[in-house]
Amino acid sequence: EPRPRVLSGIQPTADSFHLGNYLGALRQWVALQDDHDAFYCVVDLHAITVEQNPAELRQRTRVSVAQLLALGIDPERSTLFVQSHVPEHAQLGWVMQCLTGFGEAGRMTQFKDKSARQAAEHVSVGLFTYPILQAADILLYQANRVPVGEDQRQHLELTRDLANRFNSRYSPTFTLPEAHIVKGTAKIYDLQDPAAKMSKSVPAGMIELLADPKASAKKIRSAVTDTEREIRFDAEHKAGISNLLTIYSSLTGKTVAELETQYAGQGYGDFKKDLGEVVIEWVTPIQDKVKSYLDDKAELDKIMQRGAERARHVAARTLAKVYKKIGF
Numbered sequence: 001e002p003r004p005r006v007l008s009g010i011q012p013t014a015d016s017f018h019l020g021n022y023l024g025a026l027r028q029w030v031a032l033q034d035d036h037d038a039f040y041c042v043v044d045l046h047a048i049t050v051e052q053n054p055a056e057l058r059q060r061t062r063v064s065v066a067q068l069l070a071l072g073i074d075p076e077r078s079t080l081f082v083q084s085h086v087p088e089h090a091q092l093g094w095v096m097q098c099l100t101g102f103g104e105a106g107r108m109t110q111f112k113d114k115s116a117r118q119a120a121e122h123v124s125v126g127l128f129t130y131p132i133l134q135a136a137d138i139l140l141y142q143a144n145r146v147p148v149g150e151d152q153r154q155h156l157e158l159t160r161d162l163a164n165r166f167n168s169r170y171s172p173t174f175t176l177p178e179a180h181i182v183k184g185t186a187k188i189y190d191l192q193d194p195a196a197k198m199s200k201s202v203p204a205g206m207i208e209l210l211a212d213p214k215a216s217a218k219k220i221r222s223a224v225t226d227t228e229r230e231i232r233f234d235a236e237h238k239a240g241i242s243n244l245l246t247i248y249s250s251l252t253g254k255t256v257a258e259l260e261t262q263y264a265g266q267g268y269g270d271f272k273k274d275l276g277e278v279v280i281e282w283v284t285p286i287q288d289k290v291k292s293y294l295d296d297k298a299e300l301d302k303i304m305q306r307g308a309e310r311a312r313h314v315a316a317r318t319l320a321k322v323y324k325k326i327g328f
């Protein structure tokens with residue numbers, strides 16, 4: 001019985017991943033390796049849907065791979081690669097664009113949200129067709145499962161529609177991917193504005209994996225909380241402390257109830273100070289590993305090259321079938 005195949009990607013568009021990326025996604029990437037045939041890619045093709053500085057993009061791609069390795073993605077068990085190293089993504093992406101209706105693409109709500117914030121001449125066509133490239137990313141590997149958050153559901157539906165369309169227009173070719181709702185993911189909120197999700201676009205309220213751990217602890221100590229004293233989970237009325245409880249629980253494995261008991265009678269200051277220590281202890285060995293991957297340039301290159309070879313082995317097979325059926 002082959003293990004189900006899972007595919008996921010992350011953009012190399014920040015100097016560091018943040019705690020939201022880890023607790024909301026990357027931690028599950030690590031866990032999924034145990035019972036899945038996992039394909040994980042750093043999606044640099046998606047990154048250029050908005051303008052990137054070349055040297056920065058190159059460096060961020062390497063740092064992204066190093067962080068994934070440091071967090072526990074095992075390049076022996078999983079196929080870890082950089083999207084642009086596998087030209088089949090762009091090739092199948094074009095085929096998928098030609099299968100997609102203009103109106104169908106125009107109904108993608110994430111594009112509407114993202115493009116609404118910018119003047120039309122600054123919005124690239126690539127940003128518009130990005131969900132179609134994402135469909136190609138998934139279908140190339142015949143992935144059975146894709147871990148998705150709410151914001152990606154519509155894109156996965158498009159992927160399934162395109163797979164179905166190709167399969168019925170030609171003949172069965174693509175596996176229909178299912179949404180994989182992963183247990184144990186947590187949504188993490190901005191430390192300064194706990195009504196908003198932690199995001200790379202708001203540095204003040206974000207904890208970065210690669211930031212100075214002491215500075216991160218300080219950010220936690222100055223996180224926005226309510227005016228009560230009681231350490232109690234209540235996402236609606238006590239969003240700030242609830243977010244910190246989620247982070248504390250996620251990083252230590254203690255349940256929220258255990259933490260509430262442990263901190264009964266203590267103030268927010270004590271709790272935040274301890275959580276700062278938890279973050280320092282968690283992040284320091286990860287930073288050491290990232291550094292050692294980045295210091296050994298040849299080894300990191302080798303890992304990326306092997307990953308790309310393994311990915312291409314699968315991707316090229318799918319693309320060859322597709323091209324033949326189309327009439328190329």
Ligand code: ADP
Pocket residue numbers: 010011019020021022023024025149186187188189197198199200201
């Ligand atoms: P950002 O929101 O900082 O731009 P991305 O959109 O690049 O981050 O997200 C990469 C992955 O991390 C996605 O799977 C996304 O769902 C997850 N993620 C991002 N921010 C959070 C958060 N605050 N809480 C939980 N998961 C998050």
Ligand code: NA
Pocket residue numbers: 199
């Ligand atoms: Na985002």
